[in-house]
Amino acid sequence: MKDRQRRVRADFLANRERILRTAAQLFGERGVDLPLDEIAVAAGVGSATLHRHFSGRVELVHSVLDAEAGRLATRAVELSSHGHPEQALRVWLLELVQFSTSFRGLAVLLAANDADTTLENRHHALTDACRLLLTSAQAAKRIRATIDASDLLKLAHGIAVASAGSPDVAGRLLDIVTDGLRVPPTTRSGH
Structure with a gap:
């Protein structure tokens, strides 16, 4: 059970970091107004995952x-x-x-x-x-x-x-x- 919790936590943190890196790159290229769904797609996560991390x-x-x-x-x-x-x-x-x-x-x-x-x-x-x-x-x-x-x-x-x-x-x-x-x-x- 602990190994699964560690993997889930590691995946959670990895997704968050990937979203942040992708958002920083896209904000730099296109500005902060681009649709959040585009950031999610570019980060390789679903929109729901992005919204779990950021309101x-x-x-x-x-x-x-x-x-x-x-x-x-x-x-x-x-x-x-x-x-x-x-x-x-x-x-x-x-x-x-x-x-x-x-x-x-x-x-x-x-x-x-x-x-x-x-x-x-x-x-x-x-x-x-x-x-x-x-x-x-x-x-x-x-x-x-x-x-x-x-x-x-x-x-x-x-x-x-x-x-x-x-x-x-x-x-x-x-x-x-x-x-x-x-x-x-x-x-x-x-x-």
């Missing part, structure tokens, strides 16, 4: 956002171990910008519904991830000590809005920002 579109979107915030937090830890803190921070910020621009229709959907109760948790996870990389770059004296993680997140959001989903524009704007974050080269007096 509706808003809950599915929030779950995808939570999963993506968790992925970005994990990614920050991975990047922090590679020895190039300034580069790690830039790579992570670009991934954050790309994530922020990936779901067309998200702002409208969230604005039309009640406040997001998981927003604070997501914000803390992303702030902590940014702070990890920023602190490392500051300790290496590559980024000015006066820079704050919450300011960087606001800049990344601004870049996401300004780039309108164009990776090239996002990259250029991020280069401008990261140039401004660097510790200025010391100048010798008298020269």
